[in-house]
Amino acid sequence: MGVLPTTEMGSATWVPVVQTQPGWIRVLLPSRPNKSTGWIYSDGGGLQNAYSPYRVEIELSSRRLTLFKAGHRLRSWTVAVGAATTPTPTGRTFLMAVLSPPNPTYTPLILPLGMHSTTLDSFDGGPSTIALHGWPDASVFGQAVSHGCVRIPATALRVLSRIPLGSSVLVTA
Numbered sequence: 001m002g003v004l005p006t007t008e009m010g011s012a013t014w015v016p017v018v019q020t021q022p023g024w025i026r027v028l029l030p031s032r033p034n035k036s037t038g039w040i041y042s043d044g045g046g047l048q049n050a051y052s053p054y055r056v057e058i059e060l061s062s063r064r065l066t067l068f069k070a071g072h073r074l075r076s077w078t079v080a081v082g083a084a085t086t087p088t089p090t091g092r093t094f095l096m097a098v099l100s101p102p103n104p105t106y107t108p109l110i111l112p113l114g115m116h117s118t119t120l121d122s123f124d125g126g127p128s129t130i131a132l133h134g135w136p137d138a139s140v141f142g143q144a145v146s147h148g149c150v151r152i153p154a155t156a157l158r159v160l161s162r163i164p165l166g167s168s169v170l171v172t173a
Contacts, residue, residue, distance in 0.1 A: 004029070004040065009112055011097035014050065014166025018092075028094060030114035030129075035091045052167040056095070056160065058150055059172050060088055063142050065132075065152060067159065075159060080140040080151035082117075088148050088171060089118050089130060095160075095167045096129075107134035109161050113169055117148040132160060 005013055008030060019026035023043045029036045040047065053070040058079070066076040082088035093115040100109055110133045117128035128148065135141075135151035145151075152160070 004038070009097035009099060011099075011165055014094075014164070015114070016092075016094050016166055016168055028092065028114060030094075030096050032116050032127075034089050034093070034115045034118070050164065050166065052164040054163040054167040056163075056167065056169040057172070058088070058169065060090065060144075061173060063144070065150065065156060067156075067163070075156070077153050077156040078141045079153075079156070080135065080143050080145050082146050082148040083144050086117065086119050086147045087144075088146070088150060089115050090171045090173050091115065093130075093169045093171065095163060095165055095169060097165065098161050106136055107157065109134065109157055111157070111160055115171075120147065123147055133157070 007013060015027040017025050018028055018037055024039050025042045026037050026039050029038050055068045057066045060081050063079055063081055064076060065079045067074045093113045096112045096114045098109060098111055110131050112129045112131045115130045117130060120128040122128055131149045132152050133149055134154055134157045140151055
């Protein structure tokens, strides 16, 4: 038996529902292994439902991130993805939090996703959570150079930081 916390990384916990049955909902979890799901009893109260019309698609081969709203393409950016030895994992995940580092160095915001590196057990003192974040040197965009995170331009960071937590993110090869 597990517990889904009410907050994750300082933000309210919002997870995508992937299946429903009478009295139960199956949700995507922000845990290892990636794409893990769990069932939550839904008839007991205490749950809130929300709908996000937003979907983020990241295509690793083209190094492209595209934002959709209600199925319509809004914006698209060239991004940097994981290097061959530390690839960005593929699969369905979600926007888990919006973090403002206390002493930002390379990005003013970090947008953690509900997935983890498949090659690193930890990174920078954390559990190697994959995130979307900015990068000060635009020459990295279009490259496979990160430790698994997706480095995005400043305009993309501003736009994506405003979409609802729990919004779907699909990473494809």
